[in-house]
Amino acid sequence: MPPISKQPESKSLQIAVKSKPTLLLILPGNEGRKPVLEALVEFANIVVVLFVGGRDAEWVKPFVQGCIEVPQGSDNGVFNTSYEIVSNWFVNDESLPDGIMCYDEYGVELSSYLCEKFCLPGTPFGTMRMFRNKLAFRNACSEAGLCSIRYKHIKSEADINDVLQDKDWPFPSVLKPRKGAGSWHVHKIENRSDLLKIYHSLDENLRAGYFPVNIKDAGFLLEEYFEGAEVDIDGWATNGKVTFQLVSDNYPATEPYFLEQGGNYPSQLPLEAVNAFKDLTEKVLKLFSGVHSCFHFEAKMNLETMKLLPIEFNCRVGGAECPLSVEAVTGYYLPVVAARLALALPPPLPKRVAHKVVCSTNFYPDKAGVLTKNCHEVDAKKSKLVSLTLFQNRIGSNVQANNGSVSCLGWASSGGDSFEEASSNLEMVKKHIHVVVQPEDECKTE
Template sequence: MTDADSVFDRALAAIEKVKKDFGELDGVVSFSEMAQPLVARLIEKLGLPGNSSAAVDSARDKHATRRCMSEAGLPTPRNFLITREDELDAASQLVGYPAVIKPIHGAASLGVVRVDDHEALLRAYARVRREMGSVRVHSGIVEQMASDDEGEGNFTTTLMMEEYLDGPEVDVDVVFSEGQAVYGAVTDNWPTLEPYFNETGSNSPSILPSAQQRELLELGVASVKALGFDMGVFHVECKYTSRGPRLIEVNCRMGGGPVRNMNLLVWGVDLVEEQLLLAAGIPSRPPVAPAPLTHLAEFSVNAQRSGVLADVSFLDKYDVMKDVLYVRPLVEAGAKVTCVEDGMPTWVCEIMVQHPTSTQAAIDYVNQIEAAIQKEMPIEARKAK
């Protein structure tokens, strides 16, 4: 029996020990994407507050999410579950182009690729299957192993194909309590690095027209309900397309990266606090600021060329600039980095800035800092072995 096979029993035994040592538990919670199915099954076993494992499984499975959306009468992109390579022709015929192939389970855009014709689909399918073979789950995080890492990946998943969605992408962060949405906020995501959909940046509050924001919020709430959830913090990814709002996916936990800080600093809502309250069975009624408390922009800086990052200390001077909340390296000095022309791009560092009154001013400022960092970034050519 592997660790994955025995994790439920080991977690249950650990909980029983905690109960013996400290008394009854009020709840079980995790902020890790990969842990959500385990959490749901533990709370079902223990009779604690939470959502059903069926709802969590439907959210974790992107193809099942599409089915739930369709059954609820919500707009759903054309899609096809690919279980074998000989189904690619049928998928191509049904979905059409441009399209996206993606794992039905995953995280951080790993294995998500845009394809514009059938030949591109065949190439991308082979590449994604190969790349997903080098993906592993380590400490609850899905990560791509370097080509020279020892060992094999431990992450397996089926792929699906669905129509490409045009338009700006957003995050809709939602808090549900007692079956109703008690908080919702829209954060604008900036254009991703295609064909891999690597994230680049975001801003809060949204600068989309208020009518579009309302439609996106309504779709986010309806999507959470369609999957069968009635409590918790959700990170819902959507696009406002030429045909209106469309769902990308529902994450049944708080979003990662800057999400907690953006909601807390802009709207005064701590998503961690709300999730902990809900997990303990306490209804959530977050106090939401009537107007933005500040205006934020953040940039996940991707490598613009491949090689070895020689140093990260050059970032220090940017971290102390006025209205910069942080500049943090995401890789260590000496790490290999990849640009989009050579594969899935590497995030080198992350930046967050604020402006007291203007989201656009924050966006302009963080873009200026990113441009300066790119000029100075010491990426050296890899030495041939």
């Protein structure tokens, strides 16, 4: 992608009329995020920040006042260079951004850093770094008595051998990157005889992939497998205090790769369990100073013992079907809430609730190969469709199987007045989704 961060010829080309505040958006994502930008431009002038050599973002240009390219990386030197580039793009103090936000996991640290440098509302940089580091998050929760499982940082084969020599190490366990997102390169380890082989495979795939170098070099986290019901808690915090939260169920992920399979909004668990998860959210936030953003918190509960486990805390809006599904049952569109928090504006009043319950699902290939069809014949009205995204731009491309969100080909959610109705409507949607993946050698011969 050619550079698009050059200084504009005039201030008028660079900064929109200040009848609206200027929002700096870090990493706008792919074209599936178009509805988000359409919502944000209603009350803010948008300037986007992209990584040099990152994905093309031509689609954002009709919505934004400008695009700024910065280097990719996560050390303070790279972040400071990015700050200087952004500062130079803006002409003078009158044109500095009024707020900074990010809904992409790989941009939240930069967003937090820039918020501090520009003295704008946001989660402190140190707090954000702890959330992005699964080991640091585990340590903080463990010290507070909120994490009862065993875990270990895996940096090399020597660390694996230490585990293998520990006769008390519990199996099954889970091996995952210490940093990262989207369940990439995650695997359940059933017994110690599989550990070394799976570690080598994951490490090789991680280093061959397109994760940033700092994620590759951070190694893995090996942790005891926790049996229980998993939930997402979506909401927002203002200056370190939870303002709103919604607990939603996750259907059991497909193991051993932990492919997400959708869930229910709101949770259908007993009220006692839902309240326990809300209490856990409050306790976790007290461990980390100054959270000021939307969040997507993942946690588990053993329903027999009521024991809880914080999994990870994402200081951003949830992805995929989450924003539209949360809006359908609460009236809050979280990307707009996040933007208004960043701009020091009050959250919007909730819209009319569309459904009492929403059920969702994700679509994956059953094997690796070339995606030849990814389409639908869904009756949106009949199925009470809330969201439907299919990555048709990947048709003709190779797709991976069993690698978290990398393998995801789309998602859908449907609503209803009850769990039974929403679930039935979702099944109606699934019957009209057509995904075909063919072996690569078959495509070459056609």
